[in-house]
Amino acid sequence: MMLWKLISLCPCAAAEDIEWEEPDPSDVEEDFSNDDDDVCPNIEFTKEEIKSFRAPWWGSLLLKVLGRRVGYMYLRKRLESLWRPERRHVAVSFGSDYFLVKFEHLEDRRFARTEGPRMVLGHYLTVHPSVPDFDPQEVQIDRTAVWLHIPKFPxxxxNEVCLRRIANRLEKIAKIDFNTKADEKGKFARLCVEVNLNRWLRAKFRIRGKPFLVEYEGIHSVCFGCGR
Known part of the structure; x- marks a missing residue:
């Protein structure tokens, strides 16, 4: 059984800086299932047929709300509010709380995959490039993008140099909140980082010997064992 590892790619300032591991439309794997019997017949297709089946869904995005079950109709309305797409998009429920979204407009897709991270009912909405033959029962979420706060920060x-150095020691930096970067918020520094769901998060750091606490927004609701 193949276990897909989906990485929620962190948003950043420019879409071209993101490396999307999307399948090559021209690459169709060989079918090694040669066993055929009356109990479980093997249905065969040519590579050209497989390409034609997958073509309408190339470029789709897989979504999952970590730590909470969300109904299909509610999520559709919430996505309309979060993304405000210029054109129609198609959302399909996959089971195991996964949803597949197909976009008609490239700019809508770019916005959905790079602007965020977004939250739904206080839980993070993870966004992944779609994969062929996706099975929600064979998926493991390794990483996701989250917001972290540094309260009572001098x-x-x-400044950008300092905040990036701090964030990169804690986790992998994705971006700095614009208002924080512009010194327009005086209460806390807000940073977007990519966290590993398979390890403990760092809760504090030191500068010149003085400790500072770190708060992860919404992370209380994520189970680091299964990503739910």
Whole structure:
């Protein structure tokens, strides 16, 4: 059994900076299932047929709300509010709380995959490039993008060099909240980082010997064992 590892790719300032591991439309794997019997017949298709089956869904995105079950109709309305797409998009429920979204407009897709991370009912909405032969029962979510806060942070450290260095020591930096970067928020620094769901998060760090606490927004609702 193949276990897919989906990585929720972190949003950043420019879409071209993101490496999307999307399947090559021209690459169709060989069918090694040669066993055929009356109990479980093997249905065969040519490579050209497989390409034609997959073609309408190339470029779709897989979505999952971590830590909470969300109904199909509610999520559709919530996505309309979050993304405000220019054209129609198709959403399909996959089971195991996964949803597949197909876009008619490339700019709508770019916005959905790069602007965020977004939250639904206080839980993170993960966004992944679609994969062929996707089976929600054979999926493992390894990483996701989250917001972290540094409360009571000294104002002299509110600069991009300092904030990036701190975030990269804690996790992998994705971006700095625009208002934080522009020194327009004085209460806390807000950073977007990519966290590993298979390990403990760092809860504090030190500068010149002084400890500072780190708060992860919405992370209380994520089970680090299964990503739910």
């Amino acid at each position: 104002m002299e450290y509110y």
